[in-house]
Amino acid sequence: MKLHLPIALTSAAVLAFGVAACGDDEKTSSSSSGSTKSAAKADVKPVAQIDEVTGQDTAVALDSGFVEALTSLKVTPGPVGDAKISKEGVASFPITGGNVTYYEPGTVSPFVQGELAHDGSGLSLEAGGKKVELTDFLIDPGASVLTGKVSVDGKVAAESAPLFFLDGRTLNPLATEGQTAILEGTTVKLKAEAADLLNQTFAIDALKEGLVIGVAKITLDVPSA
Numbered sequence: 743m744k745l746h747l748p749i750a751l752t753s754a755a756v757l758a759f760g761v762a763a764c765g766d767d768e769k770t771s772s773s774s775s776g777s778t779k780s781a782a783k784a785d786v787k788p789v790a791q792i793d794e795v796t797g798q799d800t801a802v803a804l805d806s807g808f809v810e811a812l813t814s815l816k817v818t819p820g821p822v823g824d825a826k827i828s829k830e831g832v833a834s835f836p837i838t839g840g841n842v843t844y845y846e847p848g849t850v851s852p853f854v855q856g857e858l859a860h861d862g863s864g865l866s867l868e869a870g871g872k873k874v875e876l877t878d879f880l881i882d883p884g885a886s887v888l889t890g891k892v893s894v895d896g897k898v899a900a901e902s903a904p905l906f907f908l909d910g911r912t913l914n915p916l917a918t919e920g921q922t923a924i925l926e927g928t929t930v931k932l933k934a935e936a937a938d939l940l941n942q943t944f945a946i947d948a949l950k951e952g953l954v955i956g957v958a959k960i961t962l963d964v965p966s967a
Contacts, residue, residue: 795839803830889905907930927958
């Protein structure tokens with residue numbers, strides 16, 4: 743790990759959680775991680791860089807409107823793999839790896855680049871004898887989008903599909919607790935591709951692009967400098 747700021751904890755935390763702060767409009771989420779990396783000018787040096795990100799998790803407090811919509815459609819959500827859904831309606835997905843580079847805002851667009859992987863976990867949606875599994879989430883900070891594998895009735899329909907838009911306009915200030923850093927408040931919204939797939943699979947038309955899924959809270963272990 744390379745940290746180029748004197749306050750290791752703060753810089754690492756800002757860096758790690760910038761992934762949720764980049765999106766302010768769904769229209770800005772069309773770029774890919776490959777294209778965002780090329781946006782960095784050769785003479786601009788990163789403020790901080792973490793080459794290997796580990797633990798803890800991304801948790802999403804499911805929106806009551808989303809839960810009510812699923813209930814009315816008789817669609818049952820459930821955890822997949824290492825994911826968990828609490829009685830309070832919080833879905834948690836362990837972070838399994840990734841890397842992040844943080845530039846001074848305004849010097850590079852996007853100023854946060856990299857990815858956060860959540861392999862081996864996900865969310866299932868089941869109704870009418872059909873089951874869709876959304877797994878192996880990957881957060882792309884440059885595109886403000888979460889992609890994942892889509893399986894229908896046990897068969898892979900897409901290895902990597904855009905599932906959720908990450909709207910960073912609702913972020914709370916960064917918080918640190920010991921060797922962990924927390925950023926909470928990013929609004930998770932349904933992408934058009936995911937809405938279309940779910941509507942087709944369950945023979946419905948109620949799920950729309952922009953439907954609020956919930957509010958995200960990312961918690962990371964911050965290694966000592």
